[in-house]
Amino acid sequence: MxxxxxxxxxxxxxxxxxxxxxxxxxxxxxxxxxKPLATYFWYEVDADGHVTSETLNPLGEVDKNAAMSLAPADCADTPAKDFCVLGSSSDDLQIDDQITSPPTDAIIRRTN
Amino acid sequence: MEEQLLQPAKKTSIKIDQAILILSSLLILMWVFTIGSKLMTFTKFQMQLLAQPLPLWLNKMLVYVLIPVELLNVPLLYFTKTRIYGFSLSLLMMLSFTVYIAWMLVFHENLPCACGGPIPKWGWDKHLLFNIFFTLLSATGLWLTKTNRCEAIQLRSRLTNK
CATH class of the missing domain: 1.20.5 (Single alpha-helices involved in coiled-coils or other helix-helix interfaces)
Incomplete structure (x- = not known):
């Protein structure tokens, strides 16, 4: 006891x-x-490749997997579609900035 | 003779003590596990919290305030003297989380959960059940601790009066 x-x-x-x-x-x-993924600041982008939001991760750079949890519901990295979220090494992209040919590890693509 | 009369009350008190210890240990386990897994994947936790449909200033503040407040539960629940505050804080936090999850279930089911461990994979409905369980556990712990304190006071006064 x-x-x-x-x-x-x-x-x-x-x-x-x-x-x-x-x-x-x-x-x-x-x-x-x-571990192996590159880290960026991520921004929402419209179909014409213009930035439409402030950075989704203002507190620091994050990798693609973490960024996908922040992306809007129609962005889930489906190949061969327009990209809708963009990764950038800059934390200061402005709304309406035009984006051209980002590397594949720096984009999340649309599902529809 | 007096001692013999007080024996059943003492036995009940010991059983309540053990029940309180089990409840506080379960809550400690839950808090340590939650805090640990949030810290291990802090960037992901940060991202998921920032994505919550609350004002950005509140989300930013919660990133740094939530974990220390959760951590405060552990010492409060660990020590006998502070256990009542531990159960109260746990109940308050679990109640807030439960209400928030119920609100998320109704309005924002597609958003990610800023939770620890395997919980984000469960979905909001299972998470709600998990939270209700630990809310009830905190409430039971608080009630038992209060009951035990009252009984201890009564027992002491009976012993001093006789």
Whole structure:
């Protein structure tokens, strides 16, 4: 009975250790997956290649996978379509700026 | 004789103590796991939070305020003396998240979830159930802690009066 009581005392400590272990385990795949991708500031772009928004990630550069979670619903990187989100190394592109031939790792394409 | 009469009350109090310990440990596990996975993928968390349909200044503030406040729950729930505040803060936060998710489910189901671990993959409806479960857990913990405190005070006064 006393042993049980002692075990109960360690329960919160065990919860902390388990929480750290679980979070490290579940996040590991995500980190490995994102590593090789280039990082940019991302902007919404219309069908004519004009910037239509301020940067979607004002707090810092992010890779393409992270940018896709910010992109509008019709942008999911379908090949052979107009691009709708653009990655740029500049955090200061202006609305209506014209974009020409960005590299493929710096664009997310339209689904429809 | 007095001790014998007080034995059942003491046993009940020990059982409530253990239940409180289990509930606080489950909440600690949830908070540590959530904080850990947010920190491990901080950029993604940042992006998803900035995409939420709230004013940008609020989203920017939440990026840096949310994790420390969540972290505050852990020591509060860990120590016996502060556990009541831990349960209260957990209940308050879980309630706010639950209301926010219910609102998201109605108006913005396609937006990404700025949550930790595997939760973003679950979808908003499962996330709502998860949050309701931990809201109830916090409420139960708070209620048990308050009940236990009252009983302890009564027990002490009975012992001093006799």
């Amino acid at each position: 006393n042993k049980m009581k002692n075990l109960f005392k360690f329960l919160p400590m065990f919860a902390i250790v388990a929480g750290i272990a679980f979070s490290a385990f579940t996040s590991a795949n995500h980190v490995v997956q994102n």
